[in-house]
Amino acid sequence: MSVANPRPTTRANRNIDRWRTSSDPTGDDRKEDSAGPIDSLLVPADDAPNDSRPAYPPPRHAMSLLALESEQDESGDVRGWMPVTPFTSTHDGMARLATVAMLVDALGGMRSITASDPDWAFTADMSIHLLPAGPTELLQADLHVRRRGRRTLVIEAELLADGERPAGSALLTFAVVPRPEHLVNITINMTPGRRKMNANSAHEKLETDYLDELELRVSQPGIASIELRPVVCNTVGALHGAIHASLIDEASASLARSFFDGGAVTTDMHLAYLDLGRVGPLTATATAIGGPANGRLTASVDVHDGNGALVSTATTEVVAL
Numbered sequence: 001m002s003v004a005n006p007r008p009t010t011r012a013n014r015n016i017d018r019w020r021t022s023s024d025p026t027g028d029d030r031k032e033d034s035a036g037p038i039d040s041l042l043v044p045a046d047d048a049p050n051d052s053r054p055a056y057p058p059p060r061h062a063m064s065l066l067a068l069e070s071e072q073d074e075s076g077d078v079r080g081w082m083p084v085t086p087f088t089s090t091h092d093g094m095a096r097l098a099t100v101a102m103l104v105d106a107l108g109g110m111r112s113i114t115a116s117d118p119d120w121a122f123t124a125d126m127s128i129h130l131l132p133a134g135p136t137e138l139l140q141a142d143l144h145v146r147r148r149g150r151r152t153l154v155i156e157a158e159l160l161a162d163g164e165r166p167a168g169s170a171l172l173t174f175a176v177v178p179r180p181e182h183l184v185n186i187t188i189n190m191t192p193g194r195r196k197m198n199a200n201s202a203h204e205k206l207e208t209d210y211l212d213e214l215e216l217r218v219s220q221p222g223i224a225s226i227e228l229r230p231v232v233c234n235t236v237g238a239l240h241g242a243i244h245a246s247l248i249d250e251a252s253a254s255l256a257r258s259f260f261d262g263g264a265v266t267t268d269m270h271l272a273y274l275d276l277g278r279v280g281p282l283t284a285t286a287t288a289i290g291g292p293a294n295g296r297l298t299a300s301v302d303v304h305d306g307n308g309a310l311v312s313t314a315t316t317e318v319v320a321l
Contacts, residue, residue: 057198058230062214062243064200066102071194076114078143080107080197084136087206087213090265091321093135094167097266099210100128100159101245103141106197108155108172111143121153121174123241125272130168133161141170151176211250214243222255222287222299228280228306239277239305244312245269247284248301255286256297256318263321264297271314279306286316295320 057064066088070080082088082103084095105126112121140160147154157170196202206213216226224247226232232243249266256264282305289298296319303312 056235057200059200060204060213061198061200061231062240062246063102063106064198064204065206065210065213066099067201067206068103068106068197069194070107070110070197071192072110073192076111076145078107078111080141080143082139082141084139085206087208088210089136091263092132092265094130094133094161094265095136095139096210096249097128097130097269098242098246098249100130100139100168100170101126101249101269101271102242103139104128104143104157104170104172105240105242105245107141107143107157108170108174111145111155112153112172112174115145115148115153115155116174116176118179119176120179121176123273124173124175125270126173126241126245127171127270128168128245128268129170130159130267131166133165133167136161136165136167138162139167146171149176211246214246216246216250218250218254221258222251223283223285224251224254225281225283228277228282236276237278239280239282239311241273244273244277244282244284244303245271245314247282247303248286248312248314248316251284251286251301252297252299252316252318255288255299256292256320259288259292259297260295260320264318265321266316266318268317269314270316271312273312275305275309275311277303277305277311279309281306282311289315292320 066082068080068082070078072078080103082095082099088095088099090096140163142158143155146156153174153176155172159167159169161167214226214232216224218224226247228239232240234240248269248271252266253264282303284301284303286299286301289300296317299316299318301314301316302310305311
């Protein structure tokens with residue numbers, strides 16, 4: 001994504017290969033033939049390309065259900081918020097990693113717009129570390145650029161529970177490349193100020209467990225899968241980057257529950273994106289590294305698409321409750 005400076009209405013390039021973007025944040029894109037990583041763009045419907053493709057995001061998309069908010073200052077730094085509810089939290093009242101990944105992914109993409117200018121950035125990996133912050137009502141994330149090299153962009157996120165208690169951190173690494181010439185122009189609102197990241201969030205409410213809403217299923221301990229449907233996809237019809245994390249979170253936690261014979265929460269994840277997940281169902285398989293010790297389990301998790309291709313891989317740490 002390339003934007004010279006934040007201003008009320010600015011033009012930037014974005015590929016809309018599969019869905020016509022007609023509202024704010026969209027899903028994320030991971031390959032040069034897609035659209036870049038930016039999924040937090042406010043795009044007026046009147047400016048969307050005139051074609052027959054369905055608008056993105058579709059109703060009840062995985063991101064709109066989390067009611068994310070964001071604010072970008074004049075320097076480009078980003079702050080965001082996510083309500084934590086019984087449908088998005090762990091048994092101890094903290095935001096579960098699957099939802100934190102969506103917040104971080106969306107905000108990281110938003111921050112990379114100006115940080116990568118005049119080039120383009122594609123997400124390479126995501127690391128999340130969660131602290132035992134206790135019951136939380138609102139999770140806040142503050143994102144800053146740690147490094148902008150010629151070919152690498154690193155963005156760090158500081159997580160706060162209810163605006164005051166340290167809740168963890170996240171790190172996003174992007175590959176910086178020349179802006180692809182085939183991307184089309186759309187209008188992006190980059191004005192400073194706090195706003196909903198997705199207009200659909202105003203009327204779409206989550207009324208059941210987040211992963212149940214996404215129809216993410218566990219077939220046996222350590223194996224979680226999801227069908228490829230518009231509500232879990234990005235703008236090019238591939239699995240949304242944060243849903244990779246949801247699969248990895250639940251595969252890891254379900255494996256740990258079988259060891260601990262009780263509750264478990266994923267507290268750490270390092271995720272590397274390898275390819276677009278365009279063929280469903282997508283399946284995450286978690287394998288224990290060693291065995292459980294002192295109420296903790298380390299796991300290796302691979303995500304394969306419906307053709308058996310490896311699309312992402314991760315290591316995780318899970319803690320017994």
